[in-house]
Amino acid sequence: MQIEVGVADEKLESQKRSKEPAAVPMREQALEWMRRGWRPAGTLLAVSLAALLMWHVINGKHGLSVWHQKRAEDRELQREIKDVELENAQLKQSIDRLKSDPDAIEHEAREKLHYAKPGEVIYTLPEPAQTQPAGGK
Numbered sequence: 001m002q003i004e005v006g007v008a009d010e011k012l013e014s015q016k017r018s019k020e021p022a023a024v025p026m027r028e029q030a031l032e033w034m035r036r037g038w039r040p041a042g043t044l045l046a047v048s049l050a051a052l053l054m055w056h057v058i059n060g061k062h063g064l065s066v067w068h069q070k071r072a073e074d075r076e077l078q079r080e081i082k083d084v085e086l087e088n089a090q091l092k093q094s095i096d097r098l099k100s101d102p103d104a105i106e107h108e109a110r111e112k113l114h115y116a117k118p119g120e121v122i123y124t125l126p127e128p129a130q131t132q133p134a135g136g137k
Helices: 003-020 026-059 062-100 104-111
Strands: none
Touching: 026 062, 062 104
């Protein structure tokens, strides 16, 4: 019996060796390729999608770079608002002073309108010439 088993094993091995790769049907080759390749392909797809998502989060329409620009713009506008509010408060104080203080009214009339009291002479001096820096154009 041992001889028969050995002969059968040799026949199976010779049949395996005699099979050519082309003898495997195309459908089985495709299925085998799919079995071996689905994980690397899936990994590549997942990594590609993650990279695309990361790019969109950073550079997209509402991404981080746009967010940083908007934050800087917001800070600049808040600073401008504070400056305008301060100027507005100063102008309100000036208006209140002009409404109630005769000395402030007189000061404005003399300074801006060049009014003078009877018997006074006003001398207007020329504005000092602005000098340019030595290395200027």
